[in-house]
Amino acid sequence: MKEKILHILKNSSEEFVSGESISKELGVTRAAIWKYIKQIREEGYEIESVSRKGYRIVNSPDRLTAEEVGEGLKTKYMGRNIMYFETIDSTNIKAKKLAAEGVLEGTVVIAEEQTEGKGRLGRSWISPKNKGIWMSLILRPDINPMKVSMITEVAAAAAVKAIEDMGVKAYIKWPNDIVVENKKLCGILTEMTGEVDKVNYVILGMGINANLDLEDFQSELRDEATSIKIETGKNIVRKELVAKLLNYFENFYESFVIKGDIEKSLEICREKSILLGKEIQVIGRNEVKKARALDIDNEGRLVVRFDDEKEEAIFSGEVSIRGMYGYVE
Incomplete structure (x- = not known):
């Protein structure tokens, strides 16, 4: 019910909505409407109430609902x-x-x-x-x-x-x-x-x-x-x-x-890659190898060249990638 009332207020284009109209639309008493309005305010919504006009939302919180x-x-x-x-x-x-x-x-x-x-x-x-x-x-x-x-x-x-x-x-x-x-x-x-x-x-x-x-x-x-x-x-x-x-x-x-x-x-x-063109560490289960990040191929794999000049396309699930001296660099 609280969500329905909030939806009505949100769709009122900042106009006042009377408690009576909300009551009729949702089939609940005006006292119940007031109770839910109070709960909505407690969640961080700023709601203005004016006698004979009703309610309207003045400000909404940054909630991820x-x-x-x-x-x-x-x-x-x-x-x-x-x-x-x-x-x-x-x-x-x-x-x-x-x-x-x-x-x-x-x-x-x-x-x-x-x-x-x-x-x-x-x-x-x-x-x-x-x-x-x-x-x-x-x-x-x-x-x-x-x-x-x-x-x-x-x-x-x-x-x-x-x-x-x-x-x-x-x-x-x-x-x-x-x-x-x-x-x-x-x-x-x-x-x-x-x-x-x-x-x-x-x-x-x-x-x-x-x-x-x-x-x-x-x-x-x-x-x-x-x-x-x-x-x-x-x-x-x-x-x-x-x-x-x-x-x-x-x-x-x-x-x-x-x-x-x-x-x-x-x-x-x-x-937007921060790795391409850089020297990196390719960290596998049993070894750490130095390489240069060359490209991302059409399969989404990272193409690297190791110190022995061998090139390889790496799947993301196979390894971890770090910079030479830290997380990126």
């Missing part, structure tokens, strides 16, 4: 079903459960806080409340399972475009990190459930350090991680960034999955 994110969406299905949580263990864990139950493609699980956020290779991900974007998309691409890893690059292209729309110059550290000033701003985690020749579903997890302060990071991470707020000195409106990200992602994802064309995404990944 369907109502708030939806205002900026231009998608057909990405983000049109948002499962919102104040606190959750992990959006990826919840998304897997929902995907197994058959929820629609494009469903987004998003939370203000994660208590067990995780990144690639089982690493933990710091996810403080109301400061970042912690979300997972449920995808059901009709593609060869061998091509699923390329969705990471589709997501990276969408993320870097959305972040730059917020006024921050960003780069991609192949295959799944967005970097600002040589520090990690965003991580992408792609997990698939399927069979040899069929994808059942893909969970695309994304964590973006939007409004974190320096003290939100553990001391050992402060040289490698950053946030949009740290880099710009001001908070961004997170719901705007989420909407931009989903808009870009649906566009690039449909090109790849429906048309079989990933060139648009790969072009962005090459153009």
